[in-house]
Amino acid sequence: MTRYAIIADIHANLEAFKVVLEDIKAQNCTHVVCLGDVVGYGANPKECLDIVREMKIPCIKGNHDEMCSVDKNLEGFNPYAAEAIMWTRDQLTEDDRQWLRDLKYQRLIANFTIVHATLDLPHQWGYVFDKLMAAASFTYQNTPVCFFGHTHVPLAFIRDSVVRGGTYSKFKVEPGKKYFVNVGSIGQPRDNDPRAAYVVYDLDENTIELRRLEYDIPTAQKKILAAGLPARLAERLAYGK
Known part of the structure; x- marks a missing residue:
């Protein structure tokens, strides 16, 4: 039996991450892989990163992982995200930051590909919301399945004769x-469903299943506010936006 849990966009939300890890065990997953953005936005970046590292979860780099691991200016980031990145930088050790810097932009795992944003320009952090945007990545996709994150919206794109x-x-x-499949976000869903999201890919059954899980949102919100992070980052968790 080979069952992969595909997780993405944890965004330092320890409450959501713990619930997902419990469900991963309950679903008898044999492997876990992460599509990036372990940190950013939430109040527990160090704790979430420690779990990923301790579990030796294969991981790729997300834009927040990148920006939290270097001292670049934050031009192009919205003020809430930028404030969270500045705060997160101070929560991580130099060893953590080096680990994040060393992550690749895309990887081959078993017989599928993982990338945070797009396959055509993975380091430019483009957003894939529609068929036209997905078509650009399909051009560079060399495996039947590629999983991606970044948008926090679970969508599946399929190319046979056309892209659907x-x-x-x-x-x-x-x-x-x-198949170019967005697995949604653990720590900050944006599809109007506040429940944490991840995917189970069963290689024996050839099935891809989206899982949605309730978690302790009020505690995650209180931690964000207690850390002095923008209230907007706490409020949005309740609405999945």
């Missing part, structure tokens, strides 16, 4: 097609 796309709960991977 939409929301999903569970589907079968069919031969001869390519």
Whole structure:
């Protein structure tokens, strides 16, 4: 049995991450991989990063991972994200920051690919919300399945003769097609559903299933406010926006 838990965009939300890890065990997953943005936005960057490192979860670099690990200026980031990045930098050790700096932008895992944003320009952090944007990544996709994150919105794009796309709960991977699948976000969902999201990819059954889980949002919110982070970052968790 080979079952991969595909997680993304934890964003320092320890409450959501713990619930997902429990569900991963309950789902009898044999492997876990992470699509980046372990840190940023939330109040527990060090704790979440420690878990990923201790579990030796294969991980790729997200834009928040990148910016929290270097001292670049934050031009182009919204003020809430920028404030959280500045705060997060101070929570991480130099060893943590080096670990984040060393992450690759994309990786091959078993017979599938993982990337944080796009396959065409993975280091430029483009957002894939529609078929046109997905088509650019399909051009560079050399495996039947590629998982991505970054948008915090779970969508599956399929290329056979044309590119199709939409929301999903569970589907079968069919031969001869390519799949570019967003697994949603653990720590800050943005599809109007506040529940933590991740995907189980069963390589024996060839199925991809989206899992949604309730977690202790009030505690995560209180921690964000107690850390002096922008209230907006706490408020949005309740709405999944």
